[in-house]
Amino acid sequence: MDRSGKMSMRTSTGGSSSSKAVPIMREFVRIDSSASARSQHDVIKFRLVSYNILAQVYIKRSLFLHSPFPCLRWNTRSQAILTLLKNLGADFFCLQEVDEYDSFYKRKSEEHGYSSIYVQRGGQRHDGCGIFYKNNCAELLSKETIEYNDLVDLLQGETSLSANKQNETMTNTNNGADPKNDSSVRSSPAHHGDPNDQRVRLKQDCVGIMAAFKLKDPFDHVIILATTHLYWDPKLADVKLAQAKYLLSRLAQFKTLVTDKFECTPSLILSGDFNSTPRDKVYQYLISGNSSTSSIGCLEEPPLSLCSVHAFTRGEPPFTNCTPNFTNTLDYIFFSPSDCLKPVSILELPVLDSPDITGGLPNYSHPSDHLPIGAEFEITKD
Numbered sequence: 001m002d003r004s005g006k007m008s009m010r011t012s013t014g015g016s017s018s019s020k021a022v023p024i025m026r027e028f029v030r031i032d033s034s035a036s037a038r039s040q041h042d043v044i045k046f047r048l049v050s051y052n053i054l055a056q057v058y059i060k061r062s063l064f065l066h067s068p069f070p071c072l073r074w075n076t077r078s079q080a081i082l083t084l085l086k087n088l089g090a091d092f093f094c095l096q097e098v099d100e101y102d103s104f105y106k107r108k109s110e111e112h113g114y115s116s117i118y119v120q121r122g123g124q125r126h127d128g129c130g131i132f133y134k135n136n137c138a139e140l141l142s143k144e145t146i147e148y149n150d151l152v153d154l155l156q157g158e159t160s161l162s163a164n165k166q167n168e169t170m171t172n173t174n175n176g177a178d179p180k181n182d183s184s185v186r187s188s189p190a191h192h193g194d195p196n197d198q199r200v201r202l203k204q205d206c207v208g209i210m211a212a213f214k215l216k217d218p219f220d221h222v223i224i225l226a227t228t229h230l231y232w233d234p235k236l237a238d239v240k241l242a243q244a245k246y247l248l249s250r251l252a253q254f255k256t257l258v259t260d261k262f263e264c265t266p267s268l269i270l271s272g273d274f275n276s277t278p279r280d281k282v283y284q285y286l287i288s289g290n291s292s293t294s295s296i297g298c299l300e301e302p303p304l305s306l307c308s309v310h311a312f313t314r315g316e317p318p319f320t321n322c323t324p325n326f327t328n329t330l331d332y333i334f335f336s337p338s339d340c341l342k343p344v345s346i347l348e349l350p351v352l353d354s355p356d357i358t359g360g361l362p363n364y365s366h367p368s369d370h371l372p373i374g375a376e377f378e379i380t381k382d
Helices: 074-088 101-111 150-154 161-168 198-202 234-262 281-287 309-313
Strands: 028-030 043-052 092-098 114-120 128-134 138-147 207-215 221-229 267-273 331-335 341-347 373-380
Touching: 043 074, 043 221, 043 267, 043 331, 043 341, 092 101, 092 221, 092 267, 101 114, 101 128, 114 138, 114 207, 128 138, 128 207, 128 221, 138 221, 138 234, 150 198, 150 234, 198 234, 207 234, 221 234, 234 267, 234 281, 267 373, 281 331, 309 331, 309 341, 331 373
Parallel strands: 043 092, 221 267
Antiparallel strands: 028 341, 043 373, 092 128, 114 128, 138 207, 207 221, 267 331, 341 373
16 A cells, blocks of 8 residues: 555455355545645655454354355454555554454564554453554654543542432443453353442453553654543443543553653544443543533543544444444544644544445454554644
């Protein structure tokens, strides 16, 4: 793929009789038609893709009866994911549900000129979140991991979240619930203890990671990237909201640290699988610091002002997760608006009647039950 973003469209669909996965490749579409009057020496361009790649450990045949069996095998899926990432050609990949990190993704990404940082979940699950970045594009300055289990200690002695459980629970009990997240697969502590016990409710082994990078061409600029995977269960919507608040608190602290340590004004981008639809309180909280996009006023003021790339440009897509039992938007790229940072292109997504989506994901065209989302950003020199 060249830097103009042109990618080939493959016609393989989920109903293909072939046993070989051929991922669909879509284009980055320009959303800012105005030509920049600035010199190329005054503009940094980079692409970021966020993608829940579906950890192999969560693939149970009983949960993916709609998927062709051959495309669920590790050898097939891993190669399809690698092919897809290679063809997307992003400067940064923010990935969730990454297992086989040391044995596969770290090594393979290094072969293609990427370095990476990674945090693995605690407990019995061994997937995690990772940021992969091009060595010739960015230099890692600092990083921190986010362990949402820390909320157990931080919130001890405060009012139990369960007191507000009914107020925080989503109206639609299926919101944000992937079929692979069924309790029979991801058995949460809430199913093995008192669901009103704050410690039980909050300890869900979810993680995130954030890092500061120096972009090196054509001028130096510091950018903070973070990615996360919030808890899935719609019955514990209060826990998801607590995680979102802790996430922004940690991210704000990290931004202050980076600003002071490196004497800079960093740009900030947050992406991931938030297991929340645009009408849920997690999403509304994340954007509520930006008065132009917030639709509710009942949440406390967040420590950061964020916009969703898609909402800022064309509106949130109809879905980023697609299975026969659940199809909706759960994945987002948020950015902190500033005079120097703006999205200029977004990765094209399929529509509901696309033949490669029919029947649900994963299939031969899409190696995960989620879709990759992406954006190209421009940073202008002060």
